[in-house]
Amino acid sequence: MSIKVSQLTKVYGNQKAVNAISFEVNKGEILGFLGPNGAGKSTTMKIVTGFIPPSDGSVEVKGVSVMKDPILARRAIGYLPEHNPLYQDMFVHEYLAFIGELHGLKGSFLKDRVNEMILLCGLRVEQNKKIGTLSKGYRQRVGLAQALIHDPSVLILDEPTTGLDPNQLVEIRNLIKEISKDKTVVLSTHIMQEVKALCSRVIIxxxxxxxxxxxxxxxxxxxxxxxxxxxxxxEIKELEHFGKVKNIGGSIYEINHAGSDGLRAQLFEKAKANDWVILSMQQQEKDLEQVFRNLTQDSNVGDL
Known part of the structure; x- marks a missing residue:
């Protein structure tokens, strides 16, 4: 497997940001890593990439412990953090060469890798521009290029499409699909359409x-x-035998169920027997956004 997280915990003062979580990511997967603000997504990704230490637990990347041998583990990881930290005054081509050198690439191999990343990430026209002059979409492309320059087998992307317009969003999605053909990708996002379009598995x-x-x-x-x-x-308890019930405001309720054909008729009979007046009733298949909302309701503090 590419990533193995075991009983990972991170505590900040009196706050437990991550509480003994465990999961694995296999080679070739695109994993959607989802959660509301403050859920612990960014904290987990920073620990996996070796940027901050855990309070407890362990992380292995390609069989190497991130805690015991962080330098070796990082060689297998490409990381695009949520706030893309680029050097605004450097030219695109210059910046990618600089990052490649930090990863130990040299000579003609470094030159070839830089050119390959420029072509792969659609930066040919922009390669001789300063990063600070680029649009958000192209800066994200530069961020992806720097994460890929050393040809890592694991790619960690924290909110890679935040702030992009619809056209840029589609372009970056297509680029991630292309990249993922021979890499393991962990993708953090709040955009559920993105998860459905890209991810083979989801962790919430x-x-x-x-x-x-x-x-x-x-x-x-x-x-x-x-x-x-x-x-x-x-009263919610009056409806609970129909399925999982949630009051979403006033006298409006959501009943989550497995698709019983007779549910609406049964509810009408129950309403008739109890003199309830039904004003409206609408059924739809549950989507990922509803699943996310049901599992994470009432979580709205700042992300960690």
């Missing part, structure tokens, strides 16, 4: 703990949400 973290670890199809398939508005509020 909430309040420092993993609350889901499965494929998108398994998380969403065969599950439905019935949205019901009553004239007056109803």
């Amino acid at each position: 973290i909430n309040k420092g703990e993993i609350v889901a670890n499965d494929t998108v199809d398994n998380l969403t398939g065969g599950q439905f949400v019935l949205k019901v508005e009553f004239q007056n509020s109803i």
